[in-house]
Amino acid sequence: MLGHEGPGSLLSALKARGWCNSLVGGTRIGARGFGFFGVQVDLTEEGVAHIDDIIKLVFQYMEMLKVAGPQRWVWEEQRDLMALEFRYKDKLEPRNLEFPMEDVLCAYYLMTEWKPELIQELLSLLTPENVRVGIVAKCFAEKCTMTEPWYGTKYLQEDIEDSKIQEWKSVKPTPELHLPPPNEFIPTKLTLESGEDSTAHSVAPTVILDSPLMRLWFKKDSEFHLPKAVMTFDLVSPLAYMDPLSCNLTSVWVLLLRDSLQQFAYAAELAGLRWSIGNAKYGISVTIDGYDDKQSVLLDKIMDQMIGFTADPKRFHIMKENHIRAIKNFEAEQPYQHAVYQQALCLADVVWTRCQLLEAADLRKAIPTLPPRAQYPCR
Template identity: 30%
Template structure:
């Protein structure tokens, strides 16, 4: 039983020093106890929860009913709907009382890792999961009983600049349209725009696709691009954390043709998050340690795809259908052959030098404001246009009529499972026919 839990993803080195990691957590909790409750932070959380509650999206009915039943056991009648979401009254003594319970002697440390194999001498009776139990190392247990020193680098977060405060619905500055329309078209990029005239909420959705033919020139380039997007995501984790807390969402995707940037949330502070992402993209850098960490993670990701019959079958199917596609085996070999940080930085520099940027902005944003997003990308990255127009999608091979069988031996000898994929190719159809086929499936 617990009332508070913290989950931390460890690197291999972090696994070897997990006590030091836990100690840093306890130092931070002790710092919070010494400083006491902060009304500013309470009010920030209160505002964020209030914003989310008033503009929340529709949830699954079953999940909503289950949650309501739980609330009925915990809150008085008037708080059934809001008790687990909204903060009403600042009570520092209640916060302090809860905070003072978060001390090392009351903590349970759980270390989950494949590296624990062979070290677990117990087995639970339901699923046969192996585990072990042991006391905290004596040196750490004794240290945590004392008034240990705090790390001077630990501090409270600064004021969250991403919390929305302006929820005014913007007036139309161009004719209403049913679908997004292209309002900018230049050699460097284009922009599609749609003003929300249906939901009428103070939110927006932004999607940009930074297209480059460089990615598909070799399997090594595809891998370097994967590494680049993973490191960029890693670099953004800390500076974009406040935006995540403020209910703004972003995602970076390594697409087949380029980098896809998706941002959504309250439109008031959404430009700040978008600009942060572009700034980190423009000034991309990596340390050798981060490069090594990401490449090792990617090796595991590629390997896991190859040893699972269902994901391997999908990769083989796409390899048959898509012209000049690089297979997962090609990518895995390129990664295992060795790539350097220098080759990554050289690739990123070339990638950013010549692009075509296609963007979509829709929601509670004016057309003038939407054009600023594209302008910021073009001005910040300062790239040249592509020499020739690039297709957005791969062409698919038209399979000859008849039955064809492709057999592939699984790469994981220890997995007795098999995968059968039956693929029917229909050719070009209308939107209605595509929809009917999806309904059929």
């Protein structure tokens, strides 16, 4: 629940305040016999100034979970999703697993017993007295007066003030934070299509519709026999890469669109529906893959959001900041990334350099719009 990204989640509350870009919550193994439960928050520049408030919100969410108590419907939903993933899972590489032989394949997936007392026991351990807070940011460089002996990294270790511990212990639930609604994207139709396959004798996808507005390719799976599908829509517009400013605007627009969809689409990801929206030289690409039963619901929401999208000014400035930082941080990327970049500069007809993108990163306009007569080939 702490890592949830839907309505009423901790991430939703932090994003509304402009303090956070992303959040991950979950367990990690410390060594044999014990582990840690952690929440990692990717802060915005404004968020760095509200660290204590963010920690308070974390404990408010935990208090909400304790007051609500273990919810059987949440456990049953998770059980069904994990059983579905196990039943239709792709092949994996073998690895070392310390489980009895009969549980090796299913240990991470199949949940068989509802034990609310174990949930209560875990929640009782998530207290301010047991917390360790780590903060990483350049603005704290001058405060780091200690040096670790292996890599020479500067750091500072200090105890949390008792007053803060008491403040976090006394938090009360807030209506802003609540449990997510039931997942509407869990598939119920898992049977395979049995109709005539016009592409049975074709190795590659076949064009089944060709018009001035749309070109549609299709290929029915005849190998894996899973109730899954892949849809890719390429929306072609010359404005997407017309000049460095247009390239920047399109990139930030896509970041904003993905950000606005995350709260709704997170439930789809939990239900085995993967989605992505990206930009390229030709325009914008939308891909959805996974169980096909509820793909149309997700696609309708994405298209509705794209057509009527209005950017939140606060999120616009955050996404613009992230975009510019990514361009500047390219110097720290792996060598092969630099090789690909230099190859593109040498071989591609039109490529905007990082320097050109930075010079045009003022983004005086709001967001780009696709032209009314743009061609939208779909495949």
